[in-house]
Amino acid sequence: xxxxxxxxxxxxxxxxxxxxxxxxxxxxxxxxxxxxxxxxxxxxxxxxxxxxxxxxxxxxxxxxxxxxxxxxxxxxxxxxxxxxxxxxxxxxxxxxxxxxxxxxxxxxxxxxxxxxxxxxxxxxxxxxxxxxxxxxxxxxxxxxxxxxxxxxxxxxxxxxxxxxxxxxxxxxxxxxxxxxxxxxxxxxxxxxxxxxxxxxxxxxxxxxxxxxxxxxxxxxxxxxxxxxxxxxxxxxxxxxxxxxxxxxxxxxxxxxxxxxxxxxxxxxxxxxxxxxxxxxxxxxxxxxxx
Numbered sequence: 001x002x003x004x005x006x007x008x009x010x011x012x013x014x015x016x017x018x019x020x021x022x023x024x025x026x027x028x029x030x031x032x033x034x035x036x037x038x039x040x041x042x043x044x045x046x047x048x049x050x051x052x053x054x055x056x057x058x059x060x061x062x063x064x065x066x067x068x069x070x071x072x073x074x075x076x077x078x079x080x081x082x083x084x085x086x087x088x089x090x091x092x093x094x095x096x097x098x099x100x101x102x103x104x105x106x107x108x109x110x111x112x113x114x115x116x117x118x119x120x121x122x123x124x125x126x127x128x129x130x131x132x133x134x135x136x137x138x139x140x141x142x143x144x145x146x147x148x149x150x151x152x153x154x155x156x157x158x159x160x161x162x163x164x165x166x167x168x169x170x171x172x173x174x175x176x177x178x179x180x181x182x183x184x185x186x187x188x189x190x191x192x193x194x195x196x197x198x199x200x201x202x203x204x205x206x207x208x209x210x211x212x213x214x215x216x217x218x219x220x221x222x223x224x225x226x227x228x229x230x231x232x233x234x235x236x237x238x239x240x241x242x243x244x245x246x247x248x249x250x251x252x253x254x255x256x257x258x259x260x261x262x263x264x265x266x267x268x269x270x271x272x273x274x275x276x277x278x279x280x281x282x283x284x285x286x287x288x289x290x
Contacts, residue, residue: 007049013077015040028268093238107164114186119258121146166220178214180263187252196255
């Protein structure tokens with residue numbers, strides 16, 4: 001029998017990018033309103049989260065999925081690490097070189113990151129329970145359903161291809177307010193920027209907002225709706241961010257978070273304010289002009 005192992009549904013390499021000078025994360029529990037500091041190895045993870053008992057029962061490696069995820073993470077850590085070096089020094093508006101192979105790897109990673117979290121598991125299990133009138137699913141059933149989603153190539157490739165074919169733009173944050181992240185870090189926003197979405201992510205105009213670090217955010221704009229900005233593909237945005245813009249993107253992490261929001265600094269006041277506004281129109285932005 002394989003030993004219990006802590007499986008991260010948000011990679012440690014990614015979480016380490018949001019740590020402070022001591023290598024620790026500041027964490028805010030949006031439901032308990034509790035703040036604490038911890039090592040990134042201890043959060044966004046559950047014991048045997050991806051362990052498949054049916055594989056072990058049939059004599060196969062029950063941690064096959066975890067190993068596949070680790071291989072993908074290793075590639076993406078190198079690719080995005082290089083991006084962060086370039087984007088930290090280039091002039092606003094500069095285009096960076098992204099080979100087609102790297103674009104496909106990162107698009108797959110973002111698609112899988114969206115599907116691999118505890119939030120995604122809760123959603124797919126809730127939908128399944130509703131369809132089958134099951135009152136409660138066992139832990140093994142929940143893991144099996146989640147694995148079936150993550151190994152559904154039609155679903156994974158549909159999201160991957162949508163991201164791969166999008167207009168990729170990076171924003172650089174030079175304010176004192178960092179981009180934050182969460183235990184469910186791939187955020188989707190409607191074209192009018194009025195809503196964050198957990199479902200309907202392939203709808204027209206919906207775009208990805210994915211913080212790469214406290215200073216760099218990545219946008220993937222659905223190309224058919226956002227063709228007018230296609231000339232900026234693979235570029236550092238020419239827009240200079242101000243605090244309100246950073247907080248606007250940070251609100252997506254508060255909305256998407258299953259439970260925890262992560263930051264290199266102990267300042268979650270805006271996160272608290274936004275969490276209290278969910279379900280209201282307090283932070284509704286003005287529509288963008290065409």
